[in-house]
Amino acid sequence: xxxxxxxxxxxxxxxxxxxxxxxxxxxxxxxxxxxxxxxxxxxxxxxxxxxxxxxxxxxxxxxxxxxxxxxxxxxxxxxxxxxxxxxxxxxxxxxxxxxxxxxxxxxxxxxxxxxxxxxxxxxxxxxxxxxxxxxxxxxxxxxxxxxxxxxxxxxxxxxxxxxxxxxxxxxxxxxxxxxxxxxxxxxxxxxxxxxxxxxxxxxxxxxxxxxxxxxxxxxxxxxxxxxxxxxxxxxxxxxxxxxxxxxx
Numbered sequence: 001x002x003x004x005x006x007x008x009x010x011x012x013x014x015x016x017x018x019x020x021x022x023x024x025x026x027x028x029x030x031x032x033x034x035x036x037x038x039x040x041x042x043x044x045x046x047x048x049x050x051x052x053x054x055x056x057x058x059x060x061x062x063x064x065x066x067x068x069x070x071x072x073x074x075x076x077x078x079x080x081x082x083x084x085x086x087x088x089x090x091x092x093x094x095x096x097x098x099x100x101x102x103x104x105x106x107x108x109x110x111x112x113x114x115x116x117x118x119x120x121x122x123x124x125x126x127x128x129x130x131x132x133x134x135x136x137x138x139x140x141x142x143x144x145x146x147x148x149x150x151x152x153x154x155x156x157x158x159x160x161x162x163x164x165x166x167x168x169x170x171x172x173x174x175x176x177x178x179x180x181x182x183x184x185x186x187x188x189x190x191x192x193x194x195x196x197x198x199x200x201x202x203x204x205x206x207x208x209x210x211x212x213x214x215x216x217x218x219x220x221x222x223x224x225x226x227x228x229x230x231x232x233x234x235x236x237x238x239x240x241x242x243x244x245x246x247x248x
Contacts, residue, residue, distance in 0.1 A: 033166055034218065095109060134201050
């Protein structure tokens with residue numbers, strides 16, 4: 001008789017980061033992380049959210065500067081206000097970046113863009129949590145690093161937000177990294193969240209339980225280039241070429 005195997009346990013979401021269970025499948029979280037745009041209103045427990053925030057802030061930070069802050073929105077009214085900002089920005093984005101239908105005038109194209117934003121993002125209005133990753137300057141860079149230093153800080157915030165999104169996926173929560181939509185309405189977002197002038201918003205994401213997780217490759221990438229075509233061995237231009245199987 002074959003011994004019965006117990007199912008792998010899910011990652012714990014409380015306790016010290018050092019006690020994270022070793023059976024968490026990082027590859028599965030990476031492959032399963034997708035942009036989720038359809039959410040339920042199920043609350044995210046405090047201990048689960050705190051765990052995600054701590055894991056986010058375990059990310060690499062340039063020169064140990066920790067030039068980051070996370071603005072966490074849980075108030076329902078404020079969350080809806082953030083959602084409206086994102087939806088309005090989405091409508092502007094679609095109007096700018098999507099081709100208009102043949103014969104459509106400005107008004108008709110704007111109405112289509114608005115409808116598309118509503119269709120894709122309407123459930124953002126009842127998302128239980130929003131997290132905004134910001135760069136908060138915490139050191140003065142020397143003149144020689146005036147350009148590269150601030151870029152390091154932005155990348156550090158990006159690392160932290162990726163940590164948060166992968167940790168969220170591992171416990172069944174959805175996220176969607178948002179940049180362009182709110183940037184088109186940045187002053188409204190700054191006002192809503194009381195962001196100081198010297199603090200730079202970088203990435204905004206909803207955090208919540210999805211109605212479902214998207215499966216397969218994102219539509220825009222289904223005919224994308226195989227991963228090998230992006231890899232250069234030892235020097236740029238020494239590519240590996242296309243593989244017969246894009247996932248190989």
